[in-house]
Amino acid sequence: MSDKAWIEKRKNVVLMVRILLAVSIVLLLLDLVIHRHDLFSWEGWFGFYGFYGFVACVALVFAAKVLRKFVMRPEDYYDR
Amino acid sequence: MTDSLPPFLIFFAGALLVALAPGRLRPFMTLLVPIFGGWNLWYIADGGGGLQVALFDTQLELVRSDKLSLLFGILFHLATFLACLYAFHLKDRMQQVAALIYAGGALGAVFAGDLITLFVAWEIMAVSSVYLIWARRTPRASAAGLRYLTMQISSGLLLLAGALLHISETGSPAFGPMGLSSLAGILIFTAFGIKCAFPLVHSWLTDAYPEATPTGMVFLSAFTTKVAVYGLARGYAGTEVLIYIGTAMAMLPIFFAVIENDLRRVLAFSLINQVGFMVVGIGIGSHLAMNGAISHAFNDVLFKGLLLMSMGAVLYQTGKINGSELGGLYKTMPITTGLCIVGAASISAFPLFSGFVSKSMVMVAAAEEGYWVVWLLLLFASAGVFHHAGIKIPYFAFFAHDSGIRTREPPLNMLLAMGLSALLCIGIGVFPSVLYGLLPWAVDYAPYTADHVLTQLQLLFFSALAFAWLNLAKLYPPELPSVNLDADWLYRRLGLGAARHAERLWVTAERGGARLAAHGGGLMQRAAARHYGPASALARTWSTGFAALWIVVLLGICLILYYL
Numbered sequence: 001m002s003d004k005a006w007i008e009k010r011k012n013v014v015l016m017v018r019i020l021l022a023v024s025i026v027l028l029l030l031d032l033v034i035h036r037h038d039l040f041s042w043e044g045w046f047g048f049y050g051f052y053g054f055v056a057c058v059a060l061v062f063a064a065k066v067l068r069k070f071v072m073r074p075e076d077y078y079d080r
Numbered sequence: 081m082t083d084s085l086p087p088f089l090i091f092f093a094g095a096l097l098v099a100l101a102p103g104r105l106r107p108f109m110t111l112l113v114p115i116f117g118g119w120n121l122w123y124i125a126d127g128g129g130g131l132q133v134a135l136f137d138t139q140l141e142l143v144r145s146d147k148l149s150l151l152f153g154i155l156f157h158l159a160t161f162l163a164c165l166y167a168f169h170l171k172d173r174m175q176q177v178a179a180l181i182y183a184g185g186a187l188g189a190v191f192a193g194d195l196i197t198l199f200v201a202w203e204i205m206a207v208s209s210v211y212l213i214w215a216r217r218t219p220r221a222s223a224a225g226l227r228y229l230t231m232q233i234s235s236g237l238l239l240l241a242g243a244l245l246h247i248s249e250t251g252s253p254a255f256g257p258m259g260l261s262s263l264a265g266i267l268i269f270t271a272f273g274i275k276c277a278f279p280l281v282h283s284w285l286t287d288a289y290p291e292a293t294p295t296g297m298v299f300l301s302a303f304t305t306k307v308a309v310y311g312l313a314r315g316y317a318g319t320e321v322l323i324y325i326g327t328a329m330a331m332l333p334i335f336f337a338v339i340e341n342d343l344r345r346v347l348a349f350s351l352i353n354q355v356g357f358m359v360v361g362i363g364i365g366s367h368l369a370m371n372g373a374i375s376h377a378f379n380d381v382l383f384k385g386l387l388l389m390s391m392g393a394v395l396y397q398t399g400k401i402n403g404s405e406l407g408g409l410y411k412t413m414p415i416t417t418g419l420c421i422v423g424a425a426s427i428s429a430f431p432l433f434s435g436f437v438s439k440s441m442v443m444v445a446a447a448e449e450g451y452w453v454v455w456l457l458l459l460f461a462s463a464g465v466f467h468h469a470g471i472k473i474p475y476f477a478f479f480a481h482d483s484g485i486r487t488r489e490p491p492l493n494m495l496l497a498m499g500l501s502a503l504l505c506i507g508i509g510v511f512p513s514v515l516y517g518l519l520p521w522a523v524d525y526a527p528y529t530a531d532h533v534l535t536q537l538q539l540l541f542f543s544a545l546a547f548a549w550l551n552l553a554k555l556y557p558p559e560l561p562s563v564n565l566d567a568d569w570l571y572r573r574l575g576l577g578a579a580r581h582a583e584r585l586w587v588t589a590e591r592g593g594a595r596l597a598a599h600g601g602g603l604m605q606r607a608a609a610r611h612y613g614p615a616s617a618l619a620r621t622w623s624t625g626f627a628a629l630w631i632v633v634l635l636g637i638c639l640i641l642y643y644l
Contacts (some may be wrong), residue, residue, distance in 0.1 A: 004543055005411065007410075007479065008482070013377075013552075017552065020541065020544060020548060021192065021545060023541060024538075024541040024542055024544075024545050025189045027537050027541055028405045028538065030534055031534070031538070032530055034530045034534050035263065035530075035531065036534075036535070038457075040447065040452055047538070048535075048541070048570040049535040049536075049539045049542070049543040050538040050540070050541070051539040051540065052459060052460075052463070053463045053539040053540065053541075053542035053543040054542040054543065054545060054546045056459070056460045056463040056464065056546075057463055057464070057467050057494045057542075057546035057547060058544070058546050058549075058550065059468060060334060060338060060410070060460075060463070060464050061338060061467075061546075061550055061555070061556060061557065063335055064335045064336075064338035064339045064557060065557050067335050067336070067337075067339060068339045068557060068564075070565075071336075071339075071564045071565040071566070072339070072560070072562045072563075072564055072565075073431075073562065073563045073564070073565060074562065074563065075561045075562055075563055076563075077563045077565075078353065078563065078572055078573070
């Protein structure tokens with residue numbers, strides 16, 4: 001296993017995700033410190049952007065998986 | 081009289097010279113054309129331009145130079161230079177010439193002051209650009225190119241019809257604000273809509289662009305859709321329906337991008353997504369929104385070009401572009417990887433990268449005008465674009481599972497072109513005032529406020545977190561060799577199927593008709609023979625007795641009738 005690059009080791013992947021998580025939490029907490037001029041009332045809610053970004057991406061991927069059921073065809077579909 | 085030349089003339093003359101030049105000189109000449117053109121542009125900006133020509137009794141304005149046209153002019157010169165540098169290693173005369181004519185057509189369109197000049201430039205672009213697809217020289221590319229050309233020419237015909245109607249209604253060929261109140265306005269709007277890849281007429285783009293050559297797609301992504309954006313900005317600013325069309329354009333392609341395997345096709349979907357933001361900005365029509373739309377067009381050409389260059393480099397070096405076949409390329413292409421990530425950060429609108437300073441103008445304008453549903457959907461699309469273009473592209477090409485492919489960095493000219501593009505992306509992100517100074521309206525917008533930086537970072541980091549989680553939990557849809565049905569199914573399958581069916585029906589009917597005719601003809605012939613033929617009742621000779629009998633019968637009938 002020693003020929004695996006640094007980035008490919010499971011241990012390091014977990015480390016990177018943890019760093020990502022830590023940075024995200026710090027950013028979330030900064031919401032309490034930095035004054036926000038909110039465009040709409042609910043846009044100023046605590047953690048709105050983080051929450052929305054996370055939900056949007058998960059929803060996007062799940063919707064795309066459903067979409068695949070309808071539109072995916074074999075690679076030579078149009079050549080037949 | 082002015083001292084400047086029409087920009088397109090330089091490009092067409094350059095294309096002619098390149099066509100005649102020997103192979104070793106051609107790459108240098110393609111680079112000189114946009115440089116010389118840029119020098120000329122300086123004079124046009126200096127108050128030159130305004131070249132008028134009379135065609136019969138119609139006054140044509142070949143060069144109109146206001147800030148809107150000039151910005152696109154600068155952009156197209158820059159894009160041509162970068163793309164020509166990227167294509168410097170090419171020996172293919174056809175591509176070099178077609179690319180210059182195509183760029184010249186795009187310049188002709190954005191400087192055109194009247195609809196006739198616009199139409200001519202529009203068609204030059206359509207016809208020259210298709211050679212960048214055909215230059216791939218595969219059966220798939222030639223079929224896709226033909227479909228592409230059909231759509232482009234249709235757009236041109238609609239533009240011509242609209243232009244002629246407009247001229248007959250108003251008596252002036254000038255191209256200015258049009259609106260949708262007349263049929264001419266609607267026709268021209270539809271023509272722009274096709275080139276802009278509005279929903280349902282978008283699939284020429286995702287169908288044909290990824291079939292182009294590695295260098296060809298860089299040129300293609302820069303001009304056609306941006307000329308359409310220019311046309312909408314000039315003619316249809318503040319047309320409300322554009323807000324909803326643009327939102328649909330920003331939203332719909334991202335779902336397809338997530339499940340698409342061909343990484344250049346993923347970028348084609350994200351091209352439509354980015355153009356969607358511009359279209360929304362034009363639909364809102366406030367100065368902030370228009371500035372946002374136009375500056376985003378400027379940035380998009382650079383960062384989308386950079387991303388396409390990096391994927392083109394992968395295709396050029398490995399011959400592969402499907403996510404399912406790539407991975408682990410960072411080991412052998414570290415510079416390309418880094419430059420691709422700069423493009424990915426720019427398109428995702430990371431602070432200090434170019435997308436950050438332009439896309440947010442459209443978003444804020446949407447919020448200011450009270451379109452909060454549109455704003456929410458655009459925010460969704462922003463997270464989505466980070467997901468599929470910002471993460472997916474670099475991840476599946478350069479990281480993910482190691483595909484075992486060992487290759488090399490692309491040629492130096494490709495690296496230089498990507499490096500310059502990356503520098504511009506970062507430069508505009510760090511010093512947005514340079515771009516803001518070129519915009520048609522004064523910019524009263526500061527991108528780097530604490531809350532904007534923070535909220536954008538939150539959006540991006542939590543989106544990244546979602547990607548990491550989905551990937552680790554094995555919930556992320558794997559890259560699969562496949563084709564995804566899209567609107568082009570309507571003409572590639574349904575239309576084709578219907579045409580084939582109709583053809584079969586016609587053949588059956590024709591055969592049936594022939595059989596019927598043969599049969600019917602036979603029947604008539606036999607009947608005629610029975611009655612008029614040599615042995616028929618009418619041609620027979622009768623005996624005298626038989627005739628006398630008939631006369632007696634007739635007389636008998638007469639007698640009976642007489643006594644009645």
